[in-house]
Amino acid sequence: MTAPAALPVTPDDIRAAHARIAHHVRRTPVWTLPSAFGHDGPVSLKLEFLQHAGSFKARGAFNNLLVESVPAAGVAAASGGNHGAAVAYAAHQLGHKATIFVPEISPKAKVDVIRRMGAEVTIGGPRYADALFACGMHIAATGALSVHAYDAEATIAGQGTVALEWEEDAAGGLDTVLVAVGGGGLIAGIAAWFGGRVKVVGVEPENSRALHAALATGEPVDVEVQSVAADSLGARSAGRLVTEIARAAVDHVALVPDEAITDAQRALWRDFRIATEPGGAAALAALLSGAYRPEPGERVGVLLCGANVDLAKLDALA
Known part of the structure; x- marks a missing residue:
């Protein structure tokens, strides 16, 4: 092909x-x-x-934060775990605030990694789609930079x-x-x-x-x-x-x-x-x-x- x-x-x-x-x-x-x-x-x-x-996912997270202008509200992402950890890590390394929305199904091990990377964690609902919706509402209200997990x-x-x-x-x-x-x-x-x-x-x-x-x-x-x-x-x-x-x-x-x-x-x-x-x-x-x-x-x-x-x-x- x-x-x-x-x-x-x-x-x-x-x-x-x-x-x-x-x-x-x-x-x-x-x-x-x-x-x-x-x-x-x-x-x-x-x-x-x-x-x-x-x-x-650290690769995509860093590329986003290095090509975009990050506002004072920081960055926000919805994630089952890994994307959120990567965005949290990249944001911390580059000096930005990060807010991560996770679904209820996210394993504790992954949520712990996100918190350890310095991000604020919010439970956005039962599934990833619910966390994505909650993340979108947060971005609309605060002006935070959206870092999409895959379709950007x-x-x-x-x-x-x-x-x-x-x-x-x-x-x-x-x-x-x-x-x-x-x-x-x-x-x-x-x-x-x-x-x-x-x-x-x-x-x-x-x-x-x-x-x-x-x-x-x-x-x-x-x-x-x-x-x-x-x-x-x-x-x-x-x-x-x-x-x-x-x-x-x-x-x-x-x-x-x-x-x-x-x-x-x-x-x-x-x-x-x-x-x-x-x-x-x-x-x-x-x-x-x-x-x-x-x-x-x-x-x-x-x-x-x-x-x-x-x-x-x-x-x-x-």
């Missing part, structure tokens, strides 16, 4: 974002295994769970810097990358960077399939959300910018059951002592479960994207 030139986020945007945020984020390692997880070819793990605040050009370009680094650092190159999808900012940025040169495959829980539904219908649609990974992969609908980029440059979306996600968490913790939250292990779940079946020798990349997990719960899986 070859992406058209006129996408809303381009490789040049991603290069500019990388130059802008490079001194504020970690260049996370790439670990290439000659064969692993039942595949006879190389598997390249991008260890993005080692990023500041525990997920890739600055967010997508920031997340796309993951792919720029991955391509430079992956030993032997990449044929395919597997990327977990919530609202879709991460996969949109990665697909915008690779532009058809590398196959980009999204991975969603079977019962939280916003991008899968958007690609099936041609536009964002609301879906039901019920998954062990709902706090990070639980967007009710994919973004419009995300959908436009994905239609052009994402090969397809693989669906995985919750059991496969927890199996992937268990394997990473048991065999490598890598602690990931459910959403952070979802991309690997596609490989382990057979939801994505690579060709013999295919060079497969797996993005491990989030580490904000309750370690007691993780240890119980093993």
